[in-house]
Amino acid sequence: MDDTPSVEPAAEPADAPGLPGFVPAPRAAATAPYRVLARKYRPRSFEDLIGQEAMVRTLSNAFDTGRIPQAWMLTGVRGVGKTTTARILARGLNYELPDGSGGPTIHMPVLGVHCEAIMESRHVDVLEMDAASHTGIDDVRQIIDGIRYAPTSARYKVYIIDEVHMLSEKAFNAFLKTLEEPPPHAKFVFATTEIRKVPVTILSRCQRFDLRRIDPGVLVAHLDRICAAEGVAVEDEALALIARAAEGSARDALSLLDQAIAHGAGHVGVEAVRAMLGLADRARIIDMFEAVMRGDLAGALAELKWQYDSGADPAVILTDLASFTHLVTRLKLVPEAGKDPALTDAERRRGGDFAGRLSIRALSRAWQILTKGLSEVQAAPRPIAAAEMLLVRLVYAAELPTPDEALRQLRDGGLGGGAGQGGASAASGPGPQALARPRPMLAISSGGGGAAAAPIAVRAEAGAQPQGQTAVRLARxxxxxxxxxxxxxxxxxxxxxxxxxxxxxxxxxxxxxxxxxxxxxxxxxxxxxxxxxxxxxxxxxxxxxxxxxxxxxMAQVRAEERLSDAASHALVKAVLARFPGATIVDVRDVRQEEPPAEHAPPSGEPGELSDADLAAGAGSGYTDDDF
The missing domain is CATH 3.30.300 (GMP Synthetase; Chain A, domain 3)
Structure with missing residues (x-):
């Protein structure tokens, strides 16, 4: 939260209209400067904090039982409430009513004597220091020299040190003795976003609290209450976009909401938020995902171009595509994830449909390609070109076998002929083109009828027939x-x-x-x-x-012989000539395999295929597009 000190008028009564649980200070005059939402609705008590229930419960029990430590260490990402929590702690430690009653507590239904000054960071006994700009031992020495004196008016002297990991090594060492045995009237509250940079000798003297990222559903509800208090018309999907962009930070979410209200002139709409953040259209992202999984490269590239022309950054588009891939994976493994209020109707409905139709293998492969390629797109001189090449890689990833399929192919090749020979089993799961029909296998007869005729299979991609059963009798x-x-x-x-x-x-x-x-x-x-x-x-x-x-x-020799025989066959030569760049990937004995009726080769003696036959896919049942 913003720690800039501010002097404000007294707070309005607790029953004032507005957001329940928050008591924003009223403007003293019509010309008073505008206060951003992140400061106006800054939590003033533990009841106002959102998404930190575990920490509030622990502190409540500690205060109720009198087990109050001498120092706290608050850590978490930016904007989750570390400095705000420190000020609320200082308020609770020094809570006192005008009649002199009260004691350390986290339950503060009304403002006490010191509350307003503490929350505005202007109380003489609550010292806030930014360690990012006060990193030396001299700054710490001032704290050590002043800590021996009793507080002026409050119950405790509270030292709030923000970004404490920025202190120098000598400054940390100077803190050790005082932090371990401080005077009874002194308390320390440290806040940091880089907990790993804090020495363990400091951590061992503090009670540590890890503030969580705020759940998107909680954040959406919080933003909705603030919009209602401000009288701003808002669309639910727009709030979901803001919550997703904030990445669990309440301050970031309120700053984006402030910007969205100004951008939409008092109305927060989906298109306005999307344009403001440079986001991709979520519905079009889902269309792109479907095109990729269907193997429709032209459709995927068209969606990418439309989004790019609309102003979306290529890296943001691919990040959203990866996020939707992750969502579909979660929906497949944990269907209850679809109840997340931060999801749009399209994400919930179509994501559930994809989860039922795609395999974990297809989703995990797409996720790996996207996450590894995203850094290339961000570093590329032309991000849109890099993004297009990433989509090409993603669509054609189905051409490649997975590691277990490749290992199975190597093992089967090592066994040579007999049962189990061939590539990986296609039944092991679909690749990223899981929504498309399988690519065909072009079967061409190699000679006359009878047992001497050995058909040849020219495969368009890696695949296999199921392995046979192992014989029980060990005769060979x-x-x-x-x-x-x-x-x-x-x-x-x-x-x-x-x-x-x-x-x-x-x-x-x-x-x-x-x-x-x-x-x-x-x-x-x-x-x-x-x-x-x-x-x-x-x-x-x-x-x-x-x-x-x-x-x-022996298997290597047989494989080389089969490839050599296939390459010299007249019909195979004609196929390779008709499809430049094609190669013979696998040669399989298909004499025992009955081709499907609709793909059966024409009856009669095989012979040379004319250009017209090849163009029409004669003998295969497929057209050029299938290859």
Missing amino acids: FEDVVALAGEKRDIGIKMALERDVRLVHFEEGQIEFALADGASKSLAGDLARRLQEWTGRRWVVAVSSQEGAPTLHE
């Missing part, structure tokens, strides 16, 4: 590898694929040579695992013979 070495995967022993499975050069295998006995760099204990580890898994003893021996290539090496 590959069955042992599959069993290790089924038992989720990834270390043994990877070692069998990459480090074992098989010499001899039969059920109950394995003999192999070790590849370079393999673990010497692999044979013993495998024997113990097989006994646990099968319930019988296995003979596992390391041979001096060279052995066959590892499964991983």
Whole structure:
């Protein structure tokens, strides 16, 4: 809160019209200067504080039981009420009625003898010092020299030191002895926004209170009461925008409200607040989010351009997009979050719809891309260009496999042919294009009918077919590898694929040579695992013979052969020529896969595709836009 001292007329009676709980001082004359809302409605008692119920409860119990410490340390972000709380504490410590009754309390229904002077920062026994401008040991020495004298008129001498973390090391050290054993008539209240910079020797001598950011719903209700007291017409969504921009600071919220009232000439509207703050349109942000998740790059870029042309900052637009992504994630995990009064109807309704349709994987990936790219946008010489490139990255993130999908693809490639071969399972969850239909797979037959015909699959993006079930009978070495995967022993499975050069295998006995760099204990580890898994003893021996290539090496050879065969196929050459820049990502044996009826290749002998056929998507069932 603003700590500038001010001399004001006496407060109006408690039953004066206005905001309940606040007693703003009346103007002495029609020409009196205007007082900003942050000062006019500054809390004057603990009942006026909002959002700090835990601290008020603790202080109330301490005063009621007489357990009042010699020093308090108040910490929190700007504008949550640290200096105001310090003044209210000083008022409560020195509360005295005109008849001489009263004592230390936080319940002050009427103004006492010292209350007005303390709240206006002009009481002789309540000293306020700004440590940002008084950082040296000489300033602290003045406090130490004056603390020995009793208060002039009040019950306690109260020293309020704001931004105490700015004091020098010598100044802190000079405080230690006095702070630990102050005179009985002295109390200290420290306030800081950087609690980590305060020495632990000071913190250990104080009772610490962390003032919370004020909840947006509480802040909206507070602003609404003030607007009613001021006779200002206001829209609920406009107050929600102000509360969101204030980020939990009551002073920032009141300053923005003051500015909004002036901007709208007495009426606080949504469009006026949005224009004043340079914010993006929340409804259009949601439209952009939907376009991104649907994979509609053109629509997302159009929304960004509209917002930018309307005056919104690109970094603010992307920050709002990230905030809505976070909101959808919260609604998916905690549906009760939709009851937050700070949310607009569109955010609550459409956010809940997205939460039901999108996966956590899609939302977390979008969040990571946005948060990492936001710093690039802020530092870029042309922020709008950087923002557009970030949206491109976000839309096409669905082309990339997640780390677990990439690992699964590497493992499957290491196993070579057979069950489990292929990329990551598409059933593991959608990417950011979760609202769009899946991209197609172009299937082209490679030759004549019969068993010799080996179809080729040219995939437009990473994907996979579900893995097969692991065989129970260990008739082959590959069955042992599959069993290790089924038992989720990834270390043994990877070692069998990459480090074992098989010499001899039969059920109950394995003999192999070790590849370079393999673990010497692999044979013993495998024997113990097989006994646990099968319930019988296995003979596992390391041979001096060279052995066959590892499964991983064989899989690499087969993969290179498949890519080479596919690249030399006439139809694949025609496809690659028709789509410049396309590459063969994966080649899969699809002889056992029945294509969907609507995407079935035309009957008859396959042959060269003409330009007209390729342009029409013949043999695939898709058009150019699908690729």
